[in-house]
Amino acid sequence: MLATRKFALASALFVSGGMTHAVSPTVTYEFTESFIGSVSYSLFTSPYRRYDDLTLVPGGSDLPTLLQTATRHSDTPFYAPPSGQTYCYEIGGCVVTGSNAYGSYSARYWVDAYRETMTLPSDNEYSGTFEFTSGTGVFAGISGGGSFTGREWYGAATSDEVVTTTVVGSMTLPVPEPETWGLMAVGLAIVLGMARRRESPSRTT
Structure with a gap:
């Protein structure tokens, strides 16, 4: 669980970092x-x-x-x-x-x-x-x-x-920065994927 939270946090920082440092064309x-x-x-x-x-x-x-x-x-x-x-x-x-x-x-x-x-x-x-x-x-x-x-x-x-x-x-x-939109899409997909994985029921072995 801790590893999952760290990965989600890193993904969010990746998105925000891309938005902060991207230079608008x-x-x-x-x-x-x-x-x-x-x-x-x-x-x-x-x-x-x-x-x-x-x-x-x-x-x-x-x-x-x-x-x-x-x-x-x-x-x-x-x-x-x-x-x-x-x-x-x-x-x-x-x-x-x-x-x-x-x-x-x-x-x-x-x-x-x-x-x-x-x-x-x-x-x-x-x-x-x-x-x-x-x-x-x-x-x-x-x-x-x-x-x-x-x-x-x-x-x-x-x-x-x-x-x-x-x-x-x-x-x-x-004009909109294509790379920025791309970073946002990738980062959001990762975060949503982590959220869905956390919400899915655990399997019984």
């Missing part, structure tokens, strides 16, 4: 996503704020469906800069979020170039970089980043604005 997705939407502004106090509300263009992502960004939002504090200066003035970057029915993520982004046409109708261009910072659901454990480019079209009034953004980058996500 990751998978990296290279992707391009295109969005279209509108922008609103808060121009009453400095710094001004810009709010982008974008949705994925139909067929605009080459990611698996579960990882496609359905909506994308950003909140950008800024000063109205001359051409070539940074649009997002925050040293630590500005916040952009993305989400779908299966999860959401946050990222920091920096606008490196912004070409502004002062006359209406206007056609403005911008570009920059971003880094993922956190995620939930299918995006839990996300890391990576990339770059983006965008264009803005204004009609006779800012309410006529249309914005398009194309994001190119990579996202790295944790």
Whole structure:
């Protein structure tokens, strides 16, 4: 009986040790996503704020469906800069979020170039970089980043604005570790086998 208990305990430690020391593997997705939407502004106090509300263009992502960004939002504090200066003035970057029915993520982004046409109708261009910072659901454990480019079209009034953004980058996500699941299955089978053996009636000789 004592030997059986020691063996069961060793099996349990084998399982827990495998879970503790196993390193979770990751998978990296290279992707391009295109969005279209509108922008609103808060121009009453400095710094001004810009709010982008974008949705994925139909067929605009080459990611698996579960990882496609359905909506994308950003909140950008800024000063109205001359051409070539940074649009997002925050040293630590500005916040952009993305989400779908299966999860959401946050990222920091920096606008490196912004070409502004002062006359209406206007056609403005911008570009920059971003880094993922956190995620939930299918995006839990996300890391990576990339770059983006965008264009803005204004009609006779800012309410006529249309914005398009194309994001190119990579996202790295944790995936289940096959070896860990294997260790758990083997260890559990051993423990269950010991339990069944202990529960089975002893034979009379």
